[in-house]
Amino acid sequence: MSDDSTTTTDAGEPAETADATGQQGQAQPKPTETVDFWKQKAREQERRAKANADAATRLAEIEESQKSEAQKAADRVAQLEQEASSARAEALRFKVATKFGIGDEDADLFLTATDEETLTRQAERLAERNKAPAPTPGVYVPQSGHQPSAPALNSDDLERALRAKLGIS
Structure with missing residues (x-):
């Protein structure tokens, strides 16, 4: 006998190997668990x-x-009819987009119908959403142009209000 001994399970597969020192080693990986097997597949x-x-x-x-x-x-003929139909739909889409002032990118993305009535409804809805005023970039002053409800800390109004509350002239 050799120094290595192999034990088998009930299925006839090698379970673990033991070398001459009696230490248990890892079982050989199944062929389906190797990288080379999957590369070959x-x-x-x-x-x-x-x-x-x-x-x-x-x-x-x-x-x-x-x-x-x-x-x-x-x-x-069928291919040419399909191309003509798609060209008509695209021309109609850009006609409606131009009528409502919709850009090319938005027209490609949002105007998806093929008939004029539906395209017009889509364009109207998109134009309504685009009408909402966008905040302008830059400095924002809250309540600009409105009279503040409380006096500023560095004004004489605070002193006058304090004197009036305390009854000092």
């Missing part, structure tokens, strides 16, 4: 994905070559 999946992408492009080419001229023309 990732590489396999990557190869499969590339092969599938190549096969999909070849299939699309074969299907395209088998289409008749009428089918190709019908597909082209």
